[in-house]
Amino acid sequence: MSTALAVQDLSYASPTTLKQLDSLLSNGGAPSARIIVLQPVMASRLLRRNTHNRNLRASAVEDYVRDIQSGSWPLNGEAIKLDVHGNVLDGQHRLHAVVKAGTPVTTFIVGGLPPETQATMDSGLRRTTSDALSLADESNATTVAAILRRVWAWEQGDRKFTRRVKPTTAECTALLKKHPEIRRSAEIATRTRAAFPHIPQSALGTAHFLFNAIDPDECTWFFQRVGDGVGLSSGHPILALRARVTSERAKEGRIPWARHLAYQVYAWNAVREDRPLSRLLVRPDTPVPNPK
Structure with missing residues (x-):
């Protein structure tokens, strides 16, 4: 019924x-x-x-x-x-x-x-978006959920990713329906992370989603080179990206999430402009720039 x-x-x-x-x-x-x-x-x-x-x-x-x-x-x-x-x-x-x-x-x-009986209410663990996606047999549910949260924040104009408002499971589900290509971004993020483990999958996947909307072919090449660094000459922006996150993680242990995304956007923009980039720096607490 x-x-x-x-x-x-x-x-x-x-x-x-x-x-x-x-x-x-x-x-x-x-x-x-x-x-x-x-x-x-x-x-x-x-x-x-x-x-x-x-x-x-x-x-x-x-x-x-x-x-x-x-x-x-x-x-x-x-x-x-x-x-x-x-x-x-x-x-x-x-x-x-x-x-x-x-x-x-x-x-x-x-x-x-x-x-x-009030004392026993709401004592269970709340289901997360990842849980909901897993129950729906979604592949890469944890990564997809993490990317959805970041893309939602981006679409809300939160370019520092510091706002306390988070999307609900229903909002994430609607966003995935609107942008099913996020599943592909999660796959690329998982693959890139396996080859180069210094950038979180959620940051890789969010960047892939943003860059793919601009130029799918160049986006594919970009993430292949982030993963392997093959064939890149001195001063190439992707080499600067790989070197920066590797050295910063070794020194500080953890890089703020928004900075991970900002590093990728700066490198992407430099690649798109065919501009060399020997050193990659991002000032603390600055918004993530728009990819070009």
Whole structure:
């Protein structure tokens, strides 16, 4: 039975008052579950009963708001949970998101739970985008997920990759649907990293995605030479790139992720301009330049 039919056939409409909601969930004092269309006004009223909960995380609310507004909010079994007195035990972030989005969502709601069960809620490990891709049998799921997060940030205009806002799994899934070529970028990144292990696969894959959109043939050649360095003369930008990341990693142990991408962009731009580059330097905390 489809979700839409389940809601319609069982007549789980949206209650308009807390009294109606309590009546809907009443089951002789025993826990019970219903599917309802949670309207913003009801979410707001339920938040009045959110008197004992963990601190609200604004970033989580914003993630949910974006998913709700984009229509990426399926009925997945997650529930708003209430205790025997009607107080909110779990779901405050979703309730705040429904209010802020101003959009109803179809959700399970569970009532009649003992208050002490709150301590055991949300104790499991949250599924990541990589987990979701793996469950969908996506090859190179970890690398694809990492590239998707960086490409999403790039498209949001974050050229320093320092913003705390991260894409949701739904946003990453939509981005992969829009740019399926990211799968190929992940493959090239994995291959290049195996030959030259001094640049993270996510940085290689993000750079490949950006460069491939400009010139696929030159992009293929570029990453082959990043991997093997074959046939490059003194002063070639790719040699400067390989030398820089090798020496910097040996000296500092770790290079900031954005700097990895910046090094690749500077080398790529120099190759495109047929300009020699004997030494590659990037000033700290500068935005990653646009590839040409």
